[in-house]
Amino acid sequence: MHGVKLHAGGVRRFNVLLVDDDSLILRSLERLLRRCGPSVDVAVASGGAEALAEIRSAGYDAIITDIEMPGMSGTELLERIQHSHPEMIRVHLSGNRSVGTAYRAVPLAHQFLVKPVQGQHLLGVVGQLQSLQSLFHDSAIRSLIGRSDTLPALPLIYEELGRCLAEPTCSFRDIADVIQQDIGISAAVMKVATSSFFVRQCAASSVEEAVRAFRRGESVE
Secondary structure: OOOOOEOOOOOEOEEEEEEOOOHHHHHHHHHHHHOOOOOEEEEEEOOHHHHHHHHHHOOOOEEEEEOOOOOOOHHHHHHHHHHHOOOOEEEEEEOOOOHHHHHHHOOOOOEEEEOOOOHHHHHHHHHHHHHHHHHOOOHHHHHHHHHOOOOOOOHHHHHHHHHHHHOOOOOHHHHHHHHOOOHHHHHHHHHHHOOOOEOOOOOOOOHHHHHHHHHHOOEOO
16 A cells, blocks of 8 residues: 555554545544544545545545535445455444445445544544554455455444343343444344345334344244
8 A cells, every 4th residue: 555654663554534524523533533643644535536536645544434425425435445445444424323324335334433423432443443454464455354344343332232131131122222332233133134034024124123023033944
């Protein structure tokens, strides 16, 4: 990847490109990621065309982009990057909490963030992505990973779900509340629940209903 930047210690920086047509949100996210310290280099773009131009002029490890943007949508931007720069990690950012929005981005994004994104959550996601990048130095391996449509969800979600399931009083609503903290997991659950694998594939219209379907084992024998 060209345009590699090093900080004072000679360690490779993790280069992140933020994309959003709302300048206030863009600058807020930029200030937040500056808290990651010198190991993370942050650049911004106000739209899809500007982002592509920036990517052509410098190398980036990850892109965090809004989805609902005028002109080139974030979905189109992620699709182009998936083909032209598959080594980049792609993060979906949206103020729309609907699972339908996530459906459209599931094949294109590795991680999902919902506005307003909590500071610690965003820093945790970037820290996770930075750790993954440090494990895979070979560009061919990074490209192979980048072509996939998933990265592990934050361990916190799995830990919380495990604690919930271990509670005798845990309800379907409790399980759904945990799952819905990660829009990518929510979309995946709904995708399976509405697939032909389940007999009543049209019944689940929410994550809670999907969880109930899984619990009943309404699958095709």
